[in-house]
Amino acid sequence: KAGVTQTPRYLIKTRGQQVTLSCSPISGHRSVSWYQQTPGQGLQFLFEYFSETQRNKGNFPGRFSGRQFSNSRSEMNVSTLELGDSALYLCASTPRGASYTGELFFGEGSRLTVL
Amino acid sequence: GEDVEQSLFLSVREGDSSVINCTYTDSSSTYLYWYKQEPGAGLQLLTYIFSNMDMKQDQRLTVLLNKKDKHLSLRIADTQTGDSAIYFCAESKGGSQGNLIFGKGTKLSVKP
Numbered sequence: 050k051a052g053v054t055q056t057p058r059y060l061i062k063t064r065g066q067q068v069t070l071s072c073s074p075i076s077g078h079r080s081v082s083w084y085q086q087t088p089g090q091g092l093q094f095l096f097e098y099f100s101e102t103q104r105n106k107g108n109f110p111g112r113f114s115g116r117q118f119s120n121s122r123s124e125m126n127v128s129t130l131e132l133g134d135s136a137l138y139l140c141a142s143t144p145r146g147a148s149y150t151g152e153l154f155f156g157e158g159s160r161l162t163v164l
Numbered sequence: 165g166e167d168v169e170q171s172l173f174l175s176v177r178e179g180d181s182s183v184i185n186c187t188y189t190d191s192s193s194t195y196l197y198w199y200k201q202e203p204g205a206g207l208q209l210l211t212y213i214f215s216n217m218d219m220k221q222d223q224r225l226t227v228l229l230n231k232k233d234k235h236l237s238l239r240i241a242d243t244q245t246g247d248s249a250i251y252f253c254a255e256s257k258g259g260s261q262g263n264l265i266f267g268k269g270t271k272l273s274v275k276p
Contacts (some may be wrong), residue, residue: 053206082263091268092207092252105263139206150214151195151256153264156208 051076053156055140061162067128070159074121074142080104082153083115083121086137095138098123099145127161135163170267177262177275182240184270186253189234193255194248197264198238200251210251211236240272248274 052156054073062068074081082105083095094107098117121142127134137160141153170186188196194215199207213220213227213236218228226239236253250269257263 084266092266094257094263096263097263107263141207150195150212151197151264152209152212153199153207155208157206 053140053154053157054143055138056158057159058157059160059162061164062130063066063164064130064132067126068130068141068161069124069126070138070161072125072140072142072156074123074140075154078142078144078154079120079121080143080145081117082124082141082143083125084139084141085109086139086158087135092139093113095125103115116129132163135161137161168253168255168265168267170251170270171272172268173271175273175275176243178243178245180243181275182238182243182247182272184236184238184251186236186241186254186267187234188236188253188255188265190255190257190265191231193257195256196236197252197254198225198227198236199252199254199266201208201269203249207252233242236243243272243274245274245276248272252254 056071080099082097086090086092097105112128117123130146137158139158141155168188176182197212200209200210201207224241226238252269253267254264
């Protein structure tokens with residue numbers, strides 16, 4: 050079974066630009082979560098999508114948005130980029146369900162550098 | 165607060181045991197987790213423990229849970245150089261399955 054796939058793996062943007070990151074979950078997984086990882090703040094939850102609906106949202110400004118498609122693929126968008134948005138953005142998928150133990154299956158991340 | 169706390173660094177010699185400690189905050193967390201991150205990679209689940217358990221053993225890994233003190237530990241027996249990585253403790257926030265609260269990670273260095 051293929052793992053969680055994130056594209057692009059690396060990208061460089063300048064302040065004020067916007068960026069879209071993509072995540073393809075493991076086949077059969079319907080829940081996708083996004084996390085931002087920085088050296089200072091560690092891993093911070095951005096949002097979770099399930100069945101094309103945002104189920105949870107972290108404490109990030111409205112510049113951060115996401116969506117999920119009917120095939121469970123997800124995208125996140127960051128508008129008006131700031132230097133502090135430089136981070137590794139990790140996507141994780143889960144199967145959910147009654148027997149679900151909460152394990153998140155992570156992709157390798159998209160490393161965003163804002164200049 | 166909502167912080168999951170863990171020490172930032174641990175250095176051990178190959179063959180010794182490593183113990184990584186963590187304190188969490190949400191008493192309603194159903195599961196508590198240990199994830200591992202190797203350089204340039206995403207996180208990988210090492211093990212988890214259900215909140216009604218005190219201990220879980222999985223090969224070289226032993227997880228101890230003290231619910232009263234909200235303290236979680238991960239012991240790695242016979243630590244190898246390949247165990248060098250960052251280890252994250254995590255709890256589920258309010259039982260939400262996709263929203264885990266992570267500690268800042270403990271960087272384990274294993275010296276030969």
